[in-house]
Amino acid sequence: MSEQATISRAEAARRLREKRKAEGLCPICGLPVDSSERIVCSECTERISEQGRLRRMQRREKGLCLRCGGVVEDADRVNCRRCRSAYNTQMKAWFANKKKIKEISTI
Ligand SMILES: [Zn+2]
Ligand SMILES: [Zn+2]
Numbered sequence: 001m002s003e004q005a006t007i008s009r010a011e012a013a014r015r016l017r018e019k020r021k022a023e024g025l026c027p028i029c030g031l032p033v034d035s036s037e038r039i040v041c042s043e044c045t046e047r048i049s050e051q052g053r054l055r056r057m058q059r060r061e062k063g064l065c066l067r068c069g070g071v072v073e074d075a076d077r078v079n080c081r082r083c084r085s086a087y088n089t090q091m092k093a094w095f096a097n098k099k100k101i102k103e104i105s106t107i
Contacts, residue, residue, distance in 0.1 A: 024094065032094035043067070 017027035026033050026041035028048075033041045046052030056066050065072050065080035072080050079087070 023098070032090055034090050 020027045020030055021039060024033060025031060026039075026044055028040055028044040031041060031043075033039065035042065038045065040048075046056065055069075059066050059069055060078070063072060064070065065083055066078045067083040068080060070080045070082065072078065074081070077084070
């Protein structure tokens with residue numbers, strides 16, 4: 001309600017985004033970024049672009065994978081198995097990398 005509270009909330013959000021960026025995480029969703037040339041992950045890049053939003057909407061309507069537009073094998077999922085396993089690999093690589101950084105920094 002007070003101005004002070006508004007500022008600190010915005011500041012907290014800004015700090016969180018900075019922290020995520022520094023760790024190689026997407027500042028929007030906080031998940032590992034899948035390309036070294038990007039700051040925002042491909043999912044969020046698509047989500048925030050008008051064209052990407054339209055494409056996702058169409059895929060959702062057709063029950064296709066939101067990531068690649070392929071067939072989703074499991075009815076309760078929004079991504080196909082191929083994309084999910086690719087994502088798992090990406091997550092594992094990120095965590096392995098993070099651990100490595102931590103080990104180096106603690107020496
Ligand atoms: Zn993201
Ligand atoms: Zn897919």
